[in-house]
Every structure is written in C-alpha cells, then in structure tokens.
Amino acid sequence: MKExxxxxxxxxxxxxxCKPGVISAYPITPQTHIVEELAQMVADGHLNAEFVNVESxxxxxxxxxxxxxxxxxxxxxxxxxxxxxxxxxxxxxxxxRLPLVLTDxxxxxxxxxxxxxxxxxxxxxxxxxxxxLYVENLQETVDFHIMAYKLAEDKNIMLPVMVCxxxxxxxxxxxxxxxxxxxxxxxxxxxxxxxxxxxxDNPMTLGPLADPDYYTEARYAIxxxxxxxxxxxxxxxxxxxxxxxxxxxxxxxxxHTKDAERVIVAMGSVCGSIKDVVDELRxxxxxxxxxxxxxxxxxxxxxxxxxxxxxSKVGVVxxxxxxxSFAPLASEIKATFFGKKxxxxxxxxxVVGLGGRDITKDSIKEIFRMLTQKEKTGEFIDLKPELLKxxxx
Amino acid sequence: xxxxxxxxxxxxxxxxxxxxxxxxxxxxAGKNTMVANNTGCLEVFSTKYPESAFEVxxxxxxxxxxxxxxxxxxxxxxxxxxxxxxxxxAEAGDGGTADIGLQALxxxxxxxxxxxxxxxxxxxxxxxxxxxxxxxxxxANTTTSPKGAKSFGNLRYKKPMPExxxxxxxxxMATATVGYPQDLQRKVKKALSIKGPKYIQVHVPCPLGWxxxxxxxxxxxKLAVETGLYPLVEFENGKLxxxxxIKALPVEEYLKVQGRFKxxxxxxxxxxxxxxxxxxxxxKYNLKIEADTAQPA
Numbered sequence: 001m002k003e004x005x006x007x008x009x010x011x012x013x014x015x016x017x018c019k020p021g022v023i024s025a026y027p028i029t030p031q032t033h034i035v036e037e038l039a040q041m042v043a044d045g046h047l048n049a050e051f052v053n054v055e056s057x058x059x060x061x062x063x064x065x066x067x068x069x070x071x072x073x074x075x076x077x078x079x080x081x082x083x084x085x086x087x088x089x090x091x092x093x094x095x096x097r098l099p100l101v102l103t104d105x106x107x108x109x110x111x112x113x114x115x116x117x118x119x120x121x122x123x124x125x126x127x128x129x130x131x132x133l134y135v136e137n138l139q140e141t142v143d144f145h146i147m148a149y150k151l152a153e154d155k156n157i158m159l160p161v162m163v164c165x166x167x168x169x170x171x172x173x174x175x176x177x178x179x180x181x182x183x184x185x186x187x188x189x190x191x192x193x194x195x196x197x198x199x200x201d202n203p204m205t206l207g208p209l210a211d212p213d214y215y216t217e218a219r220y221a222i223x224x225x226x227x228x229x230x231x232x233x234x235x236x237x238x239x240x241x242x243x244x245x246x247x248x249x250x251x252x253x254x255x256h257t258k259d260a261e262r263v264i265v266a267m268g269s270v271c272g273s274i275k276d277v278v279d280e281l282r283x284x285x286x287x288x289x290x291x292x293x294x295x296x297x298x299x300x301x302x303x304x305x306x307x308x309x310x311x312s313k314v315g316v317v318x319x320x321x322x323x324x325s326f327a328p329l330a331s332e333i334k335a336t337f338f339g340k341k342x343x344x345x346x347x348x349x350x351v352v353g354l355g356g357r358d359i360t361k362d363s364i365k366e367i368f369r370m371l372t373q374k375e376k377t378g379e380f381i382d383l384k385p386e387l388l389k390x391x392x393x
Numbered sequence: 394x395x396x397x398x399x400x401x402x403x404x405x406x407x408x409x410x411x412x413x414x415x416x417x418x419x420x421x422a423g424k425n426t427m428v429a430n431n432t433g434c435l436e437v438f439s440t441k442y443p444e445s446a447f448e449v450x451x452x453x454x455x456x457x458x459x460x461x462x463x464x465x466x467x468x469x470x471x472x473x474x475x476x477x478x479x480x481x482x483a484e485a486g487d488g489g490t491a492d493i494g495l496q497a498l499x500x501x502x503x504x505x506x507x508x509x510x511x512x513x514x515x516x517x518x519x520x521x522x523x524x525x526x527x528x529x530x531x532x533a534n535t536t537t538s539p540k541g542a543k544s545f546g547n548l549r550y551k552k553p554m555p556e557x558x559x560x561x562x563x564x565x566m567a568t569a570t571v572g573y574p575q576d577l578q579r580k581v582k583k584a585l586s587i588k589g590p591k592y593i594q595v596h597v598p599c600p601l602g603w604x605x606x607x608x609x610x611x612x613x614x615k616l617a618v619e620t621g622l623y624p625l626v627e628f629e630n631g632k633l634x635x636x637x638x639i640k641a642l643p644v645e646e647y648l649k650v651q652g653r654f655k656x657x658x659x660x661x662x663x664x665x666x667x668x669x670x671x672x673x674x675x676x677k678y679n680l681k682i683e684a685d686t687a688q689p690a
Contacts, residue, residue: 021472022465050468055500059461062454062497066429066465069452072472074465092454198427198450198466200479205445207453214442 005177007170008033010138011077011103014145016047017185018101020075022067024052024060028082029115030167031105035077057082061089061102068098069206071197073149076100079167080107083121087128093160094129094222096207099152099192100160101145102130105167106268106319108355116356117167119268123296123320123328129222131161131229132297134267136253138175141165143246144294146180147236150189154232158195159225164296166269168356173269180244188243226298233295251300253292254307256282260289262371263308265333266317267293270352270359274317277364288368293329301336308333309342313371316349327351327378348376357382395448398424403446405438408607410597410614411486411513412438414571418511418595421578422480422585424449427470429463431485431494432456434520435513457493459483460501460510467506476507480585487514487528490594491552502561502590509584509591512554515599523602527552530622531670532663533653535602540656545663550670558592559628565589567627570596572614576637580627587629596623604652616647621671624678638682641675644668 005013011034015023023042025035041047050067054060057078064074078086083104093100104122108114122132131151135141141163148161165171196204210218230251237250255275257263264274271292281288291307293300308314318327325331330349337343350367353359363381370376395401398419405412411434419426427450430436436453439446454462463483470476483501485494490512501508517535518524525538529547534540538547559566565587569577577595584591598614600607617623618637622644625637644667648654657663675681 022468024465024468048472050472052464052468052504054461054464055496055503058458059464059497059500062458062461063465063468065454065458066452066462066467067469067472068465069462070427070466070469070473072469074469088455089458096454198452200425200427200450203424203448203450205440205447205451205453208440208442208445209437210442 002176002178004174005138005179006033006172006174007138007141007165008172009037010142010177010179011145011165012037012041013179014142015075016041017180017182018075018146018149018189019073020049021072022050022052022064022074023076024054024063024074025076025078026054026057026060026082028057028079030107030171031077031079031082031103033171034103034105057085058089061086061093064100065089065093065096065098068100068194069096069198071192071194073192074100077103077105079105080109080121083125084109087125090125090130091128095218097158098160099158101148101152102160102162103145104162104164105171106164107167114355117169118319118354118356119164119166120320120354122162122164126297126328129159130297131159131295132164133161133295134164134293135170136269136271136292138170138173138177139246140248141170142177142179143240143244143248146185146189147240147250151229151232151236153192155195157225157229157232159222159229164268169269178246184243188240229298230300249294251295252303252307253294254289255292256289257291257307257311259287260311261287262313262315262368263289263291263311264315264317264364264367265291265293265329267296267329268319270317270319273359273361274364277361277368281365281368299332304333304336305340308344309340312345314344314347315367315371316347317352317367318349319353321351321354330378346371346375348379350376350379350381352381398422398426398448399439400446400448402444403439404441405434406601406607408600408610410571410599410610411435411515413610414513414577414595414597415484417571417574417577418482418581419449421581422482425478426480426482427466428452429454429459429466429481429483431459431489433486433489435484435486437520456489458497459485459489460494460497463508464501464504464506467508481508482511483508484511484513486519487512487516488518488526491527491554499561502558502563502592506590507588509581509593512592512594513597514594515597515602517599517602519599519602528554532657532667534656535653545656546653555592555594555626559631561590562631563590563592564630565591565628566593568594568596568623568625570614570618570623570625571598572596572611572618573625573637576625602653605650609650613647613650616642616650620644620647621675621680622647624674624680626678633678636678636680639675639680641671641681644671
C-alpha cells in the first residue's frame with residue numbers, strides 16, 4: 001500500500017516486517033528516528049523483539065553479534081562516528097560470518113564535527129567484508145532492506161549487509177512509498193535458521209584463534225563469497241520482482257547510458273538529482289547519462305565495464321575522499337579499465353558534497369561540462385577558495 | 394573427552410591459575426551454560442583452531458566486548474524463551490574487565506541482564522607479556538611498571554573493581570580465589586541461582602608473570618588471602634553476607650615468594666606501604682580472627 005512516509009519511519013516499518021528478535025542501538029544523528037520508532041513498536045507490543053539500549057555503538061554491534069551467535073535475527077543502525085566506533089566489531093562480524101543487517105545513515109566524519117551527509121563513513125569500511133548497498137530513494141531503501149536480510153542469510157553467503165542511505169536527505173526526507181504487506185515479506189523472507197550457533201546440546205566454539213596455518217583460508221573464503229554475491233544479487237532481485245512487482249538490477253543501474261557520450265558514475269541519493277539533469281540535457285539533445293553503483297561491495301567490475309566501455313567521457317562523483325590518494329570510487333572505476341582495449345577516452349574524478357554541502361543541478365551541469373575538457377583527477381566541486389587563505393604571521 | 398566442561402589438552406603454562414579456575418567455574422555452572430569470552434590468555438590457550446578445550450557453547454569476539462556479546466546472547470535466549478534453563482557467563486581477564494572492557498561491563502550490569510560475569514584476575518596483561526593493568530597491585534614489577542633506580546614498580550593501588558561492580562546495585566558480588574576452589578564453586582552456584590547481573594572476581598596466580606614456581610600456585614593464592622591483600626568477600630543485594638576470616642600474616646610472607654615483589658625485600662619502608670594496603674582491607678571487612686577463637690591454619 002502506498003504511504004507518505006519519512007525515510008526513518010519507512011526503515012523502521014520495514015525492519016518490523018523482517019521480524020528481528022534482537023535490536024540494539026546507540027543514538028546518533030541522523031539515525032535516531034529509526035531506532036526511536038523501533039523502540040516504540042516494541043513498547044507498544046507491535047514488534048516482538050528484545051530492544052537492548054547500550055552504552056556505545058561498540059556494544060550495540062557486540063550485542064547483535066551475540067544475538068546472531070545464539071541464532072536469532074538481529075538489527076542495528078548507526079551513522080558516522082558511531083560506525084567508526086563499531087568498526088572493530090564490524091570487521092569481526094564479517095569474519096565470524098554472521099548475517100547482520102545494519103542501516104547506516106551516511107554522515108560526514110569529524111573533525112571538524114559535522115552532522116550532515118556524505119559517504120565517508122561507509123566508504124571507509126569498504127574492506128571489512130560486508131556487502132554494501134547504496135540506495136537512491138525511499139522505495140529502494142525499503143526494498144533493499146528486505147533483500148538485505150535474504151541475501152545475508154543465504155546459506156551460500158552468510159555475510160553481513162550494510163544498507164547505506166544518505167543521512168537527512170533520505171532518513172528525514174518524506175516520499176510516497178509502497179509498503180509491502182506482512183504476508184508478502186513472510187513469504188519472501190523465511191524465519192532465520194542459523195547454520196552454526198551456540199547450542200548447549202551441540203556445544204561449539206565460535207570465534208577461535210586461527211594461526212598462520214588457517215587464517216588465510218578464512219579470509220579467502222570471504223573474498224570468494226563476495227564474488228558469489230555478484231551472482232546471487234541478480235537472482236535475488238528477480239525473485240523480489242516476482243514477489244513485490246518492482247524490478248531492480250541490484251548491482252548497478254544504467255540511466256540513458258546506451259548511446260551516451262558523457263556519463264556520470266555516482267552512488268546514493270545524488271543519483272536522483274543527476275537523473276533530473278540528464279533529462280534536462282537530453283531534452284536539449286545532449287547525449288548524457290548516469291551509471292548508478294548500487295553494490296559497492298562486492299564491486300561489480302564486469303557490469304561497470306559493460307556499461308561504460310563504449311562511453312567516451314566518464315566522470316566519477318565521490319562523496320568521500322581518500323586523503324592523500326585518488327578518490328575512492330574513481331580509483332576503482334579506473335582500475336576496472338586498466339589494460340582493457342575498449343575503454344573511455346577520459347575518466348575524470350570529482351569530489352562533491354562533503355559534510356552536507358548541497359549538490360545542486362548547477363554542480364552536476366558543471367561536472368558534465370568539465371567532461372568535455374581534459375581528464376580531471378580528484379577535482380573538488382563548489383570549493384570556496386576564499387576560505388582557504390590563511391595568514392600565519 | 395574428560396568429565397570436565399573445560400577439557401585438558403589446552404596450551405596454558407603449567408601451574409596456570411586461570412586454567413584451573415575456569416575448570417572449577419564451568420564444572421560448578423554445569424553443561425547448560427553459554428560462555429562469552431574476551432580476548433586474552435584464556436581464549437588463546439583454549440581455542441586454537443581446530444581445537445577447543447570448551448565443552449560448553451563458547452563465543453569469542455574481541456578484547457573489550459564479552460559483556461556486550463553476552464548481553465546479546467542473553468537477549469536472544471530471552472527472545473527464544475530459553476533463558477530460564479541456560480546460564481550465560483561472560484568472562485575476561487583483569488585488563489579485559491577493569492580497563493578496556495569496563496564500559497561494556499558497566500552497561501551489562503546497569504541493564505540488569507541475567508548474566509554472571511567472571512573476572513580472572515592475574516593482575517597484569519599476561520598474554521602480551523606482563524604489562525601493567527588497572528588491577529596490577531601496588532609496587533608490582535611489570536614490564537610497563539618496571540622497578541628501576543627511581544621506581545619501586547607499579548605506582549597505583551588496584552582499581553576497586555569489586556566495589557565498582559557493587560555500586561551498580563547488582564544482586565550478587567563476590568571475590569574468590571583459585572586457592573580455595575570449594576569456596577569459588579559455592580559462589581558460582583550461588584550467583585547462578587540468582588536472577589540478574591552477577592560479578593565474581595577470581596584471583597588467579599600466574600607463575601610466569603608473578604615469578605613463582607609453577608607448583609606453588611595454590612600456596613601463593615592462599616597467601617594473598619591470608620595476608621589480607623586479597624580479601625574474600627560476598628555481597629547479596631548490596632549487603633555484606635560473608636568474609637573469609639584470616640590470621641593476617643605479614644604481607645612479606647606473600648611478597649617474598651614472588652619475583653615481581655623481589656625488589657621490595659629488605660626495604661622495610663616499602664614493605665610497610667604494602668602492609669598498609671592489607672591493613673586497610675583487614676579493618677574495612679573485619680577480616681582478622683580474634684586471638685582466642687583462632688583456628689590452626
């Protein structure tokens with residue numbers, strides 16, 4: 001049924017439909033509305049779950065780790081500093097192959113402290129072994145949370161999934177959303193049955209020490225599973241389309257790329273604005289397009305290659321920086337084409353919208369315009385040079 | 394398979410007080426027990442893949458989060474309606490409890506989870522090579538609180554972890570020692586008979602770190618109690634319900650059997666400062682057996 005919902009409410013309602021038995025979270029802006037709503041559902045008896053109020057994000061992640069070790073579906077949400085404080089546990093959860101679903105309300109990292117949106121937090125944890133899915137709007141937010149549980153708990157996967165939604169823009173934005181029914185979700189997502197768990201009748205040691213004879217294989221297994229996720233996601237989205245009537249590629253989304261001469265590559269909510277600009281420029285006869293990356297981990301290199309191999313000018317939009325090196329998404333897009341015969345003439349890289357600075361249609365048009373020039377590397381868009389002057393005398 | 398829930402074959406040092414204490418604790422708790430363990434000696438010497446000494450379900454995650462992991466296990470068991478039939482134990486060393494894990498422990502105690510937290514206190518970071526922790530005793534020589542021309546070892550008193558745990562208003566708190574195994578097992582059983590968060594701190598000598606012969610573990614542990622340096626106390630609902638009465642031997646009897654205190658021997662002034670610590674505990678808990686009722690040792 002279509003409803004007009006705030007993003008956080010839509011997430012909470014979706015999590016409710018997925019029936020986690022244990023929820024644990026620590027408050028951080030802009031994640032708070034999600035967990036407040038879930039706490040209220042538990043308080044009202046509308047969600048049968050244990051809601052554990054913890055003293056830090058480190059413990060929030062540890063509580064849901066423990067719940068999953070005991071064989072119960074779990075949920076947490078965080079943002080920014082909270083995700084970084086969790087980061088030790090984040091790596092651990094993937095290493096222990098526990099199928100957690102976590103929502104990150106993407107937010108900038110301190111210092112300077114800033115509560116607004118960019119994607120530095122989740123991008124910084126790209127190497128943790130998690131699946132990372134970046135959503136554009138609230139319908140995707142709802143749908144990818146449901147798919148996230150099914151993907152994470154797939155016996156052949158058993159990896160945690162992070163649904164990355166832009167803070168404020170999506171968490172506090174209000175859109176019309178088609179909310180699935182409980183029956184639909186129950187049919188699509190069966191109750192969680194752990195492969196391995198703490199069980200007094202079958203005692204098992206989880207989280208053992210692995211010496212050099214065993215460690216490499218544990219890490220290799222995750223790497224191989226990440227490749228498998230690339231095969232599972234298209235089947236998952238096909239199943240989802242049959243069950244819910246909405247179709248996604250799940251790895252990437254191509255928007256007017258087929259005949260495009262200039263294409264912007266981006267992740268998250270900014271893709272909505274880019275689509276508007278593409279429509280506008282197309283109406284003026286400009287051959288422009290958008291390639292949206294949905295699955296950042298695993299990185300769908302083959303799909304990206306196929307989508308961009310005949311495009312002349314590519315511009316990669318990063319809402320994060322790898323300070324001291326190339327912008328993170330851009331370097332991987334470039335790596336995708338290294339040594340390939342068919343490839344774009346130029347792959348330019350732009351750092352945009354850090355700490356909540358608006359990415360306007362004009363910013364996007366400027367990027368498309370710059371794609372006609374020589375290749376840019378890590379070009380900061382909408383920079384204010386007057387703020388960079390400093391007198392040390 | 395042995396009859397114990399903590400099996401032989403682990404790789405602890407000979408005379409390891411912690412390994413013995415773990416066996417006593419688990420045998421007292423019984424097979425319907427799940428354990429969450431912090432990183433430290435115990436996890437390293439018991440669970441090197443593909444082997445494990447734990448005959449009960451066991452989960453290790455990180456250095457500081459066993460109290461939170463156990464909270465999640467307990468919440469899951471409550472959700473499944475199984476909590477009443479299964480004990481949850483969180484366990485860690487002194488560093489994992491009093492230093493890096495204190496925040497998670499405080500959260501667990503404050504939230505009222507039905508969990509027994511056991512701190513195996515061997516008074517330093519033994520796994521990484523005998524570095525000082527918040528529970529390292531006054532004047533002990535460790536690799537990061539070394540004795541030297543200008544130092545008599547650790548400058549600070551032990552962090553009052555039992556009192557800190559107690560201040561959370563928990564229903565049961567006790568100190569125990571591997572030196573008195575029956576007392577330890579009685580306390581574990583008592584704790585597990587009570588609903589809510591419980592804290593037991595167990596003194597476990599480390600022959601390597603304390604520098605005593607590995608066949609002296611029990612004697613050293615008993616001397617800590619008998620000198621008043623490790624008072625055995627038991628609190629229920631905030632009320633002191635029992636202490637182990639002692640003859641209050643001079644602390645030198647305890648110090649002289651361990652290399653970590655060797656630098657104090659012959660220095661009456663320094664030994665007096667340690668004696669003051671024991672005297673304070675003896676007075677606080679009224680530990681001393683009166684002369685006319687004294688029992689033979």
